[in-house]
Amino acid sequence: MNKFIYLDNAATTKIDPQVFETMRPYLEEEYANPSSSYTFAGNIHAKVDDARSSIAQFLGAKSSEVFFTSGGSESDNWAIKGVADSLSAKGNHIITTKIEHHAVLHTCEFLERHGYEVTYLDVDEYGLVDPAKFEAAIKPTTILASIMFANNEIGTIEPIAELGKIAHDHGVVFHTDAVQAFGHIRIHVKEMNIDLLSASAHKLNGPKGVGLLYIDSKVKISSLIHGGSQERGRRAGTTNAAGIIGFGKAVELADARLEETNAYETKLRDKLIQRVTTEIPYVKFNGDPVKRLSNNTNFCFRFIEGESLLILLDSNGICASSGSACTSGALDPSHVLLAIGLPHEIAHGSIRFTLSRDTTEQDIDDTVDTLKKIVDRLRNMSPLYEDFLKKNKEA
Ligand SMILES: *Cc1c(COP(=O)(O)O)cnc(C)c1O
Numbered sequence: 001m002n003k004f005i006y007l008d009n010a011a012t013t014k015i016d017p018q019v020f021e022t023m024r025p026y027l028e029e030e031y032a033n034p035s036s037s038y039t040f041a042g043n044i045h046a047k048v049d050d051a052r053s054s055i056a057q058f059l060g061a062k063s064s065e066v067f068f069t070s071g072g073s074e075s076d077n078w079a080i081k082g083v084a085d086s087l088s089a090k091g092n093h094i095i096t097t098k099i100e101h102h103a104v105l106h107t108c109e110f111l112e113r114h115g116y117e118v119t120y121l122d123v124d125e126y127g128l129v130d131p132a133k134f135e136a137a138i139k140p141t142t143i144l145a146s147i148m149f150a151n152n153e154i155g156t157i158e159p160i161a162e163l164g165k166i167a168h169d170h171g172v173v174f175h176t177d178a179v180q181a182f183g184h185i186r187i188h189v190k191e192m193n194i195d196l197l198s199a200s201a202h203k204l205n206g207p208k209g210v211g212l213l214y215i216d217s218k219v220k221i222s223s224l225i226h227g228g229s230q231e232r233g234r235r236a237g238t239t240n241a242a243g244i245i246g247f248g249k250a251v252e253l254a255d256a257r258l259e260e261t262n263a264y265e266t267k268l269r270d271k272l273i274q275r276v277t278t279e280i281p282y283v284k285f286n287g288d289p290v291k292r293l294s295n296n297t298n299f300c301f302r303f304i305e306g307e308s309l310l311i312l313l314d315s316n317g318i319c320a321s322s323g324s325a326c327t328s329g330a331l332d333p334s335h336v337l338l339a340i341g342l343p344h345e346i347a348h349g350s351i352r353f354t355l356s357r358d359t360t361e362q363d364i365d366d367t368v369d370t371l372k373k374i375v376d377r378l379r380n381m382s383p384l385y386e387d388f389l390k391k392n393k394e395a
Contacts, residue, residue: 004317005363009295010152010180010354011321015246016205022249023207026242034239035230044241051248058251059197060188061214067231068244071211072179074224075198076103076146078213078235079175082221083144083196084111087173091141095172097121097129098339099156100148104177105335108146117141126288127156127340134163138170145172149181149197153336153352154287155296157185164193173219179203179211183254184262184293195219201243205356206250210243261357265294268355268364272297275368280375284346286337295355300342303385304378306350312374313351318367321352345384 006014032041034048053063069075084094096108098120108118119137123129129147138145145167150157160176167174175196178187182197183204189197196219200211215221215234227236254261277285282302301309306322313320322334333347353367379385 003366004319005359005367006319007353007355007359007363007367008319008321009356010203010352012202012208013205013356014358015202015207016250016253018253019206019246019249023242023246026245030241034241035228047245047248048239048241051244051251054248055212055251056214058255059214060190062217064232065214065217067213067215067235068240068247069211069213069235070209070237070240071202072101072177072198072200073103073211075200075211075213076101076177077107078224079196079198079215079221080104080107080144080146081111082224083173083175083219084116085222086220087143091139091143092116093119093139093141093143095119095121095134095137095142095145095147097123097147099123099127099151099153099336100146101152101177101179104146104148121147123156123339125340126291127151127154127286127336128288128291129158129163131159131162131166135166135170138166138172142170142172144175146175146177149176149178149187150185150293151287151336152180153334154298154340155180155293155354156288157181157291157293160194161192164195167195168193180293183251184258184295186258189214189216196221201247201250204250204254207243207246210240210247212247257357262294264357265355265359268359268361269294269297271361272353272355272364272368275364276371279368280372284342286340286342286350293354296352297354298350298352300337300346301349301351301375302346303382303388304349304375306348308378309349309351309371309374312378313367313370316370316374318370321354322350 030044032044034041034045052066056063056066112118121129147163149160164174173195176194177198179200182199195216197214202208223234225236230236230239277283284300286298310322333344337347337350
């Protein structure tokens with residue numbers, strides 16, 4: 001099989017050809033700096049504003065509440081460091097969860113080294129945050145909560161509106177890393193009690209290197225990137241005009257296709273889950289079966305290493321992930337799988353397949369067929385499996 005199957009859409013997506021075509025003029029002919037005052041820059045400036053207002057509308061926000069950044073990681077850093085700094089006189093306590101992306105976790109760890117106190121909430125076996133536990137963790141010194149909308153490894157969707165309501169009842173600013181959810185789930189920031197939201201274009205068929213932070217106009221936040229007066233003086237750096245215009249187009253397409261894409265992906269996702277869990281023995285399916293991103297599957301295959309599985313899948317032209325792209329290569333099992341209570345030896349055998357609207361039923365069937373062979377082969381070489389079979393025989 002020489003075909004190439006891409007099932008790592010949580011790591012990044014292919015740019016949509018329409019997005020690419022929309023961006024092209026702003027890289028070629030209309031290359032002016034949108035902050036310049038001559039006529040040559042005027043149209044670009046207007047196009048950036050159009051992108052801002054259509055994205056704001058998609059979120060149920062005002063244009064003046066949308067700030068463009070270099071991506072999800074910067075937005076998470078800005079939200080957390082910016083609120084921690086601006087509210088430091090009020091308190092030093094931040095609440096987050098054990099299953100956040102490293103852009104949130106490592107930012108919180110940085111703040112702990114600078115005098116802040118951070119509570120990392122546990123999640124249940126499906127990866128869900130318990131709203132009652134969240135409320136119980138709030139203290140008089142709590143200034144910020146940062147809880148992801150949907151998990152990038154196991155696809156679990158958190159009860160964001162409910163968590164946001166609790167935060168607001170206690171005067172706590174509420175941030176959500178919605179990088180996996182934005183463009184995939186309908187989000188209305190005001191109805192969902194969200195004060196700050198991070199998103200990234202390359203997770204929804206847009207270009208890499210552009211993201212946004214939505215900041216409710218009532219929220220006090222310090223700047224992260226200091227310099228020029230771009231983004232209304234809040235985020236310096238020459239405007240990534242082509243990127244932002246492409247982001248706007250990606251959002252427009254995601255909006256128009258959202259329900260259709262979700263229905264299509266859900267059908268393929270459920271087929272993949274069904275085949276893997278019935279045709280391969282000793283498999284654990286991870287994440288919530290219902291409150292789940294339409295394109296995410298995550299499995300643990302007992303007695304084998306996720307990394308070995310990945311290498312053999314790769315040699316068969318299949319791109320998947322053994323957790324988050326940022327940790328592959330690291331020997332520690334995923335912090336998300338440990339947080340949902342999996343023992344180390346099982347968490348090590350995890351694989352994530354994330355689909356897109358370009359994934360076909362044939363891709364799913366080919367992947368499962370290949371996976372069955374690979375799992376078999378690796379288990380036959382696994383001393384763990386041999387021990388297990390021996391014990392089973394004795395019992
Ligand atoms: C990809 C991702 C990020 C990082 O976004 P970048 O734009 O790649 O910096 C942050 N959080 C989550 C949940 C992600 O999936």
